[in-house]
Amino acid sequence: MRFRLPLLAALVTTTIVTAAQPPAQGPPTQVPTESDANSGLRFSFVDVEGGAATLIVTPAGESILIDSGNPGDRDAGRIAEAARQMGLTQIDHYITTHWHSDHVGGIGPLSKLIPVRATYGHRLPEPLPEDINADLVAAWKAVSATPTFLVAGDSISLRGKRGTPTPKLRVLAANGLVDGEKDGAPTVFKCEKGHQAQPEDTTDNARSLVLHLNYGDFDLLAGGDLTWNIEHKLVCPRRIVSNVDVYLVNHHGGDTSNNPLLVEALAPEVAIVNNGPRKGGEPRTMAHLITLLRDVGVFQLHRNVRPGAVNSETGRIANVDEACKAQLIRLRVEPSSGRFVVSIPSRSVDRDFSAK
Numbered sequence: 444m445r446f447r448l449p450l451l452a453a454l455v456t457t458t459i460v461t462a463a464q465p466p467a468q469g470p471p472t473q474v475p476t477e478s479d480a481n482s483g484l485r486f487s488f489v490d491v492e493g494g495a496a497t498l499i500v501t502p503a504g505e506s507i508l509i510d511s512g513n514p515g516d517r518d519a520g521r522i523a524e525a526a527r528q529m530g531l532t533q534i535d536h537y538i539t540t541h542w543h544s545d546h547v548g549g550i551g552p553l554s555k556l557i558p559v560r561a562t563y564g565h566r567l568p569e570p571l572p573e574d575i576n577a578d579l580v581a582a583w584k585a586v587s588a589t590p591t592f593l594v595a596g597d598s599i600s601l602r603g604k605r606g607t608p609t610p611k612l613r614v615l616a617a618n619g620l621v622d623g624e625k626d627g628a629p630t631v632f633k634c635e636k637g638h639q640a641q642p643e644d645t646t647d648n649a650r651s652l653v654l655h656l657n658y659g660d661f662d663l664l665a666g667g668d669l670t671w672n673i674e675h676k677l678v679c680p681r682r683i684v685s686n687v688d689v690y691l692v693n694h695h696g697g698d699t700s701n702n703p704l705l706v707e708a709l710a711p712e713v714a715i716v717n718n719g720p721r722k723g724g725e726p727r728t729m730a731h732l733i734t735l736l737r738d739v740g741v742f743q744l745h746r747n748v749r750p751g752a753v754n755s756e757t758g759r760i761a762n763v764d765e766a767c768k769a770q771l772i773r774l775r776v777e778p779s780s781g782r783f784v785v786s787i788p789s790r791s792v793d794r795d796f797s798a799k
């Protein structure tokens with residue numbers, strides 16, 4: 444695998460957002476202003492204390508939220524505030540990677556704070572297994588009368604903008620199947636040296652949506668809480684994934700996920716770990732990421748405070764103290780320069796990387 448050296452010179456980047464137009468029916472409603480026009484593709488990785496919530500705004504002003512944190516008002520409030528800071532007046536596309544409470548839990552209260560339009564998730568198992576909370580699923584269903592159940596191979600259509608690439612959002616895996624597989628496909632293939640299968644994961648983690656977002660030369664992978672054996676199917680027997688620039692680390696950096704064969708196939712330049720102070724960011728995964736990317740490329744939402752934890756260097760950690768102020772990580776892909784910038788605004792950290 445290859446490594447790319449980040450440009451060490453910090454690039455101070457300030458994204459100026461101004462109030463968008465009032466919401467209308469149907470996406471997209473945010474009209475990019477002059478100041479947005481050169482803002483490229485923007486991300487906020489919201490601290491939801493070991494859950495997941497990633498906000499994305501495209502150059503055309505379309506917004507995507509992947510996962511909504513934990514139940515209750517805390518995470519919904521944090522996501523709504525991040526949306527406000529990005530200049531959003533609604534969420535155009537809300538995608539739940541899977542049905543666990545730390546991913547779908549915030550959608551009910553969030554939809555009371557900001558309008559949420561189209562909703563997406565993977566096919567619901569019937570009957571609902573014990574690890575899926577029916578009330579949370581009902582709250583998700585209540586947001587949209589016509590939710591979309593995604594399968595591997597699907598795409599979510601995003602609007603283009605003249606003078607800049609059109610983002611493409613594809614589903615590489617869903618329901619435990621990778622693109623090209625049919626129902627009943629095995630979960631384990633003995634096709635590559637070095638792969639040690641783990642016992643079958645019967646939880647909803649294994650059914651997580653795996654999303655690939657492309658924007659020009661930039662690629663990001665977000666796989667929810669996908670676990671080991673299905674991760675392996677992304678690289679073997681067919682290679683479903685390509686190299687990416689940014690890997691939103693599966694399962695909060697847990698060691699039952701992050702199969703090294705997947706991580707090495709992705710060969711990311713930057714990894715974002717949405718861990719909590721005592722959840723995720725587990726030692727084997729963190730050590731592997733830091734070895735591959737060096738700690739310049741490993742960003743964490745939280746310092747892991749557990750004994751024996753392996754952390755990236757402090758300058759790459761948004762929330763160092765366990766009792767935190769929910770600082771977020773931002774990422775912005777420049778529209779034409781082939782660069783992207785990862786920022787921790789609360790620490791005045793801006794790191795400039797080159798998209799491949």
Ligand SMILES: [Zn+2]
Binds near residue numbers: 494495543545668
């Ligand atoms: Zn999770």
